[in-house]
Structures are given as C-alpha cells and as structure tokens.
Amino acid sequence: KNQVEQSPQSLIILEGKNCTLQCNYTVSPFSNLRWYKQDTGRGPVSLTIMTFSENTKSNGRYTATLDADTKQSSLHITASQLSDSASYICVVNRPYSSASKIIFGSGTRLSIRP
C-alpha cells in the first residue's frame, strides 16, 4: 500500500534551537518528494522538492535530505524562529500517469516557544 508516514506528530522546541522532522514512505513507483509548510488557516507552501537522484536540497534555514534506498526523508530546521510554527507536510508524487498520484503525509505540527 502506498503510504507516507511522518514523525513526530507534534513537536515543541525553544526559539533558536534546531529540529529534524522525519518522513518514511512506501510509495512505488516514485517521482519526487516535496516538503510543504502550512501556517494555520492558510494553504501549504512548497519548501523543497527532490527527485530520487537528489540527496539534499536547501531553502534558507530549511534543509531536506532524501535516501531513496531506505525511502526516508528528513527536514532539518536550523536556528528556529517563532514564524516556523506551522504544520510540515511530506508529499510523495508518483509518475504522472498514475491515478491518485499524490500521497500526502499527515504532517508534523511544530510549535516554537520564545
């Protein structure tokens, strides 16, 4: 079954600290993997996208890694800020011709405390 599992479900850290969010997937075939940030009451915004041949991708203080062999991805946030409080969603795309091609994780709810 095609699934995307994220951990932890929720996380609270102090402002300025680093954190790492995990994403494990069993989706096959695989096209690409995205991390999205979703602020409360808003739609998700894409942070990074990686194909199976890419190991890491950065976007400012956000760094995503991908291990296609173990089917694991992580999102590392450096020097967290209060504005990082949001849900982070891991999304795996199957090849275009597949029906229901997009598989979403249930997200990690991150709260940054001052």
Add this chain to the structure above:
Amino acid sequence: KAGVTQTPRYLIKTRGQQVTLSCSPISGHRSVSWYQQTPGQGLQFLFEYFSETQRNKGNFPGRFSGRQFSNSRSEMNVSTLELGDSALYLCASSPQGREGNEQFFGPGTRLTVL
C-alpha cells in the same frame, strides 16, 4: 501576480444539502487540483483539471464532482452532504500540472456540515 483565490472562505451547511466551491488559479496556470484536508486523514487528493478536462481523480464517491472553465477557473460540487464532509477544501494551481511543477495552494474553504 495574484495568488490562488478561493470563495467562499467559510461555509456552513446541513446534511443533505449541496455546495459549490470556487477556485481562481494564478493567471496563466492551466492545471487546477482540489484536495480535502481533515485532522484525521490529512490532505487527500480529489481531482485535477487541465484545459477543462478532468485528468486525474482520487478515491472519493461520485457525490464529489468538479469542472473547469475556459478561463481555468474551477468549481467543485458536493451533493447530499454528510457530516464527514466537514473539512478544509484546498485548491492548487500549477502551470502544466506535471509532477515537477510546483503547486500553489489557495487559502482554502472551510466547510462545516451540521
């Protein structure tokens, strides 16, 4: 460019009624996708439209339908509403809808079914 807009932002209906949600994509984007987001299930893909044609469909009952107009604006309709249809409905647009293209999400329509 203006972002993706969705109307209405909030909607309250009762069981058995029907509802129509509207989405205006970013100018020039031809692909519009719809998603249902609930706390328990996360984001689930409903369908994608491209050039007025449904190109992909998720695993939802026939009560959920949509269409796209020649100006790329899209509507989603849900008939015979059930309590479980209460959710945030997100629309996303992209230039071509291919898996490599970034999707830009709207703010969503919060539907509550009483």
